[in-house]
Amino acid sequence: MNAPLPDTKPATGAGDAKPLNLLIAAPRGFCAGVDRAIEIVEKALERYGAPVYVRHEIVHNKYVVEGLKAKGAIFVKELDEVPTDAPVVFSAHGVPKSVPAEAERRNMVYVDATCPLVSKVHRQAERQLEKGRHIIFIGHEGHPEVIGTMGQVEPGQMTLVENIEDVDKLPFESDEELAYLTQTTLSVDDTREVIDALEWRYPNIRGPKAEDICYATSNRQAAVKELAHDCDLVLVVGAPNSSNSLRLVEVAERLGTPGKLIQRAEEIDPAWLEGIDTIGLTAGASAPEVLVREVVDALAKLRPLHEKTITHTEEKMVFKLPRQLTE
Numbered sequence: 052m053n054a055p056l057p058d059t060k061p062a063t064g065a066g067d068a069k070p071l072n073l074l075i076a077a078p079r080g081f082c083a084g085v086d087r088a089i090e091i092v093e094k095a096l097e098r099y100g101a102p103v104y105v106r107h108e109i110v111h112n113k114y115v116v117e118g119l120k121a122k123g124a125i126f127v128k129e130l131d132e133v134p135t136d137a138p139v140v141f142s143a144h145g146v147p148k149s150v151p152a153e154a155e156r157r158n159m160v161y162v163d164a165t166c167p168l169v170s171k172v173h174r175q176a177e178r179q180l181e182k183g184r185h186i187i188f189i190g191h192e193g194h195p196e197v198i199g200t201m202g203q204v205e206p207g208q209m210t211l212v213e214n215i216e217d218v219d220k221l222p223f224e225s226d227e228e229l230a231y232l233t234q235t236t237l238s239v240d241d242t243r244e245v246i247d248a249l250e251w252r253y254p255n256i257r258g259p260k261a262e263d264i265c266y267a268t269s270n271r272q273a274a275v276k277e278l279a280h281d282c283d284l285v286l287v288v289g290a291p292n293s294s295n296s297l298r299l300v301e302v303a304e305r306l307g308t309p310g311k312l313i314q315r316a317e318e319i320d321p322a323w324l325e326g327i328d329t330i331g332l333t334a335g336a337s338a339p340e341v342l343v344r345e346v347v348d349a350l351a352k353l354r355p356l357h358e359k360t361i362t363h364t365e366e367k368m369v370f371k372l373p374r375q376l377t378e
């Protein structure tokens with residue numbers, strides 16, 4: 052248990068209750084790819100007028116999705132739910148090649164909000180195939196990004212592995228031409244283990260020059276590592292289907308600190324704060340800052356807060372919008 056921090060500002064709080072130290076991770080929340088995807092939908096609404104259709108949740112956050120719905124976006128699962136004469140946006144997670152191909156076949160107006168860092172993995176897949184290599188893709192089965200990346204190649208050209216057990220089961224000989232790529236939002240530590248297992252079994256396997264796990268995922272995990280040791284509990288604001296948010300809970304728990312994923316402040320159970328001195332707070336890459344502040348305000352109603360930001364690094368990444376929305 053930790054004593055109150057001497058250099059923090061007391062926030063307004065709940066009466067005479069014992070103060071609670073609140074360590075807020077930085078960076079947290081929105082990344083450049085999510086900012087860009089949301090702006091793409093907003094700009095598409097300005098340019099084409101409502102409704103603008105969006106294939107899949109633009110980012111994994113209900114609050115964001117509801118906000119865009121209120122502005123005139125209609126979210127659908129598949130392209131065949133979109134009228135041919137309506138504009139459609141593809142989500143930040145990326146789409147299989149068949150999706151834009153279908154939109155073109157139907158002469159639809161579409162805007163691709165795939166994060167440029169996911170598109171980079173798609174291009175790497177193409178390059179590895181051109182060199183005659185079979186691709187081992189490290190990712191979580193069923194995640195939209197994995198479906199999108201595996202959909203860049205023909206069936207049978209890419210094999211998904213989720214963990215080192217899957218690596219053991221791979222049917223390839225040790226001298227086969229192989230390359231690996233990864234989903235962008237994985238656990239940095241788990242992925243290293245899987246890559247080590249692949250390199251041990253296939254000494255000639257090729258990988259990307261720089262890791263595919265994106266800067267935002269790595270930075271948010273590193274920021275949680277910096278504060279988790281000093282906390283009795285770490286709250287992660289994010290959606291249950293958000294891969295990078297789930298990884299943040301795991302990072303805290305692996306350091307021996309319980310982690311809880313919450314979507315909104317109302318999910319905080321006051322019993323969680325019983326007997327604890329220090330709580331950590333962060334947010335996944337698709338969770339807006341307004342939801343983090345909502346959590347801070349809710350905590351301040353339960354206990355007087357001493358709030359402090361623990362900065363791992365500052366992010367300055369910004370991605371350009373697609374030209375069709377800026378010209």
Ligand code: SF4
Nearest residue numbers: 082084166235265336
């Ligand atoms: S988490 Fe990373 S890959 Fe995903 S949208 Fe953000 S920057 Fe792009």
